[in-house]
Amino acid sequence: MEDELRDPKNFLEYFLPRPLRLAFFGGSAASCLIASLITAVQLIQSPALELAEGTTARDLIVNIIGLATFTGLFIYDQKQAAVRVERRREIREAQIAFGDREVFVNDQGEKMSRLKEVNDDWIVRRLERWGKRDGMPFVGPDKGALLQQLVADKAPRLVVEVGTMAGYSALLMAQALPPGGRIVTFEKDLSWALAAKRFMWQASQGEKNQGVSSRVGDRVSVEWGDAREKLAGVLQRAGGPGCIDLLFLDGTPKEYLDYLRAAEPFLAPGALVVADNAGVFAQGGLKPYLEYVRGGSGGKYRSELIACKLEWRDDVDDGIEVSTWLGSGSGSGSGAAVEGSKAASGVA
Structure with missing residues (x-):
């Protein structure tokens, strides 16, 4: 390389x-x-x-x-x-x-x-340098730490991500997965989907000779296509209704609500739904989505905003919206995951 x-x-x-x-x-x-x-x-x-x-x-x-x-x-x-x-x-x-x-x-x-060996840490560092240098819309290390904390607290068996790009956030979440956990991530831009597949392959090379059965990059499956159209078919094969423990939305802001509705039949009781850029797009493309999870769904979600900064910009306020799916159960354990993530990020 x-x-x-x-x-x-x-x-x-x-x-x-x-x-x-x-x-x-x-x-x-x-x-x-x-x-x-x-x-x-x-x-x-x-x-x-x-x-x-x-x-x-x-x-x-x-x-x-x-x-x-x-x-x-x-x-x-x-x-x-x-x-x-x-x-x-x-x-x-x-x-x-x-x-x-x-x-x-x-x-x-x-x-x-x-x-050093090319492994998941090596790839994450390289993507962070790229993101900081060119202002790429990756979640960045600060939001990434929040995301990893949510994954660690929730210990999901299946994470679904919409908006792969280069695979930076998928790699961070994969690092925090419990044994046997996996990620399915959707990217509708073919060039980014191919780039993410390449990075996932590279992220699995460092441990190749150490007898590790589930290397970090191997935990991520990159799906090319519009999640609104492909999500149902892919998840039927991945586990069927109730298989998603954590849903991370980081695609086109105005399409978040469409992504969520497509995923709802597959949300497990107490599943977490995490939406990026809920601060900068709160009055723009994300407004219908935020209205839905904050009460417009008829009580299907308990939702709150975790404030943070925009990636690579300490002078711009942003946030991630963390919603707990209540449609099929109380999801009482998920509130602890949110509180743990807020504590880890220093948010009051």
């Missing part, structure tokens, strides 16, 4: 790597030098004859030009090698700072470094 550490930086360099280039430039320069010496000796021995014919003088000029050209290319490539070594050093230091590379002492007492 570390493309930045590869020597080739363009298409040509894959076919003519530096050792071969240096050998070619050095050999060509040496050949031009020898030819220049030979033609120079010929001119010295028979200057009148050689100048009259003109070929030796022309050959001497061509060989001198070739010698200068190949010598210059050889020196330039050597300098570029030094630049590349310095660039690698900078990358190693950045990777150590990011936590992607670890420093160790080998058997000979030499201080060295190596890339």
Whole structure:
């Protein structure tokens, strides 16, 4: 994965790597030098004859030009090698700072470094750097901690997520799942669905040789398609009515209510329904959804807002709406999950 550490930086360099280039430039320069010496000796021995014919003088000029050209290319490539070594050093230091590379002492007492295994933590860190740098609409580490606390408290057997994107929140929830727990996540954008599948596969590599039967990425199933259309069919196969213990909504805000209604037949008694961006979109796309879970459903839900900040923006207030499904039972245990999550986040 570390493309930045590869020597080739363009298409040509894959076919003519530096050792071969240096050998070619050095050999060509040496050949031009020898030819220049030979033609120079010929001119010295028979200057009148050689100048009259003109070929030796022309050959001497061509060989001198070739010698200068190949010598210059050889020196330039050597300098570029030094630049590349310095660039690698900078990358190693950045990777150590990011936590992607670890420093160790080998058997000979030499201080060295190596890339850490690509696993779920590695992928989460990479996605967080990407999200912070480009302002990607991932839930971010603060909301992610709240989400993980809800999952840990609820200990769901099945989590359903709508709005996978790169799979950041799915990975965080998968890390907090109890043994045997799993996540089904829906993404209607094909490019994001494929990206999430790739990240899930990478998140399962680090523990491959440790005999772990359920690696983090393996706990997540990424479904491509509109959840409003595909959710019922997928969940009928996944467990049928009453199989969802926690539903996380993070797709298109104006479609949240449609997602919820599609999922209601599959909510287990006391299931948690968690909706992201319930602060920033409270008076916009999420208004019908919030009205529904806060009383418009006829008492099917007990709901409250957990205040937090918008991802990557400490200056923008946001929140997640946590609703307990009461349609098929009291769900008394879920209130404790909400309180535990509020305590973990420092919310009064």
